[in-house]
Amino acid sequence: MAYDQIIDGVAAGRIKGLWVVATNSAHSWIGQGALQDALAGLDFLVVQDMYASTDTAQVADLVLPAAGWAEKEGTFINSERRVGLLKKVAAAPGEALADFAIFKLLAEVSLKGKGLTSECLLDKVLDEGFTEPIYLSATGEDPDAYYQGKPHAWAVYQIREWKRVMMISGGPGKERRVQITETP
Secondary structure, three states, rough: OHHHHHHHHOOOOOOOEEEOOOOOHHOOOOEEEEEEHHHHHOEEEEEEOOOOHHHHHHOOEEEEEEEHHOOEEEEEOOOOOOOOOOOOOOOOOOOOOOOHHHHHHHHHHOOOOOOOEEEEHHHHHHHHHOOOHHHHHOOOOOOEEEOOOOEEEEEEEEEOOOOOEEEEEOEEEEEEEEEEOOOO
């Protein structure tokens, strides 16, 4: 969907939430009036950027720190529409993972047994509205949890998205439960 179609979709009420990645629309979009109205009309705005000081980040409900270009591998398309290749030359700070790495890990976990079950933990996380997790912790061992099809994956998962935390807890013989809280 093109940017002008997104703005029209927000104005028409078809789009309630928006995730802006690595762009400062509130500064660079040519139709500033329409964009400002669109951003104000969103129920939730997520900005993922290396800088929390951009104009767009300043009006966001959630700002996600992004790994810099030197901290991740992959491809990109530049302003000339040429594809480039990135090689990682530095570690991301702290326990940060590249965006795709978090989604990939959650997609490879399936939960069986009592309580919460899921063939793909990522589906459950997305269903609960955690569209861009910034932190993932997985601990313990559960014979009914599978990672890449192998049993004895993690028993407890903590997925954080800014102020919201999703805790999935289980373990051998325990009923798996989900708790979602909001931190101050």
